[in-house]
Amino acid sequence: MVYGVILAGGVGSRMGGEKPKQYLTVKNKPIIIYTAEKFLACTELEKIIILCPEKWVEYTKNLVKKYIAAAENRIAVIEGGETRNETIMNAVSFIEAAGNLDDETVIVTHDSVRPFVTHRIIKENIEACRKFGACDTVIPATDTIVESENGLNISNIPNRSIMYQGQTPQSFKALRLREIYHSLTENEKNILTDAAKIYVLKGETVALVAGETYNIKITYPYDLRIAKSLLEDEE
Numbered sequence: 001m002v003y004g005v006i007l008a009g010g011v012g013s014r015m016g017g018e019k020p021k022q023y024l025t026v027k028n029k030p031i032i033i034y035t036a037e038k039f040l041a042c043t044e045l046e047k048i049i050i051l052c053p054e055k056w057v058e059y060t061k062n063l064v065k066k067y068i069a070a071a072e073n074r075i076a077v078i079e080g081g082e083t084r085n086e087t088i089m090n091a092v093s094f095i096e097a098a099g100n101l102d103d104e105t106v107i108v109t110h111d112s113v114r115p116f117v118t119h120r121i122i123k124e125n126i127e128a129c130r131k132f133g134a135c136d137t138v139i140p141a142t143d144t145i146v147e148s149e150n151g152l153n154i155s156n157i158p159n160r161s162i163m164y165q166g167q168t169p170q171s172f173k174a175l176r177l178r179e180i181y182h183s184l185t186e187n188e189k190n191i192l193t194d195a196a197k198i199y200v201l202k203g204e205t206v207a208l209v210a211g212e213t214y215n216i217k218i219t220y221p222y223d224l225r226i227a228k229s230l231l232e233d234e235e
Helices: 031-040 054-067 069-074 084-097 119-132 174-183 186-190 196-201 221-234
Strands: 002-007 047-052 075-079 106-111 134-140 164-173 207-210
Touching (some): 002 084, 031 047, 031 054, 047 084, 054 075, 075 084, 084 106, 106 119, 174 196
Parallel strands (some): 134 207
Antiparallel strands (some): 106 164
């Protein structure tokens, strides 16, 4: 089976306010609903799992009922974990409990606050994951990347032509992802920034899927203004 896994565990501290950013409304609809609708439109995804903080589970279920009730049977809303990767492991455990975890089970993991993901990106994630076992959505770096080990001086300026900016989705064969994750030491787990790094740490292949510049992550108040403009363009 192929599962869409929408990660909605963020608390939105950089956005400000009490409500996590995935629940903020843009043009009369919460951001997380726009993202769920993009996944629902992709028929290759047989089930969609939304993972959020425990105190927001019922709230999220109510949003699903309000905005996308017709597709409610394709969506499960469950509690996430303490970290991004633990949240993904919760999704894998949910799949296993349903009796659907095997060597060919694919999970397409995606930020709930990236509502402009396209069907093409999702479909190519599924195809690349089936072929290579794991993939990451990226766009070429357009700005020079500067490294600084102390935050004060430049340590290195990498070759921009081989640099990419990571987006999501990131997709994995779920059983293999769990095996690799549980093989990590605690020190290795502590340096993880996303799920793709689990594979990189163990020398596993992660294929690249071309993203889009407009597949933005809504993080700051300025991003909300961009999102509103993009949604007006989609109308």
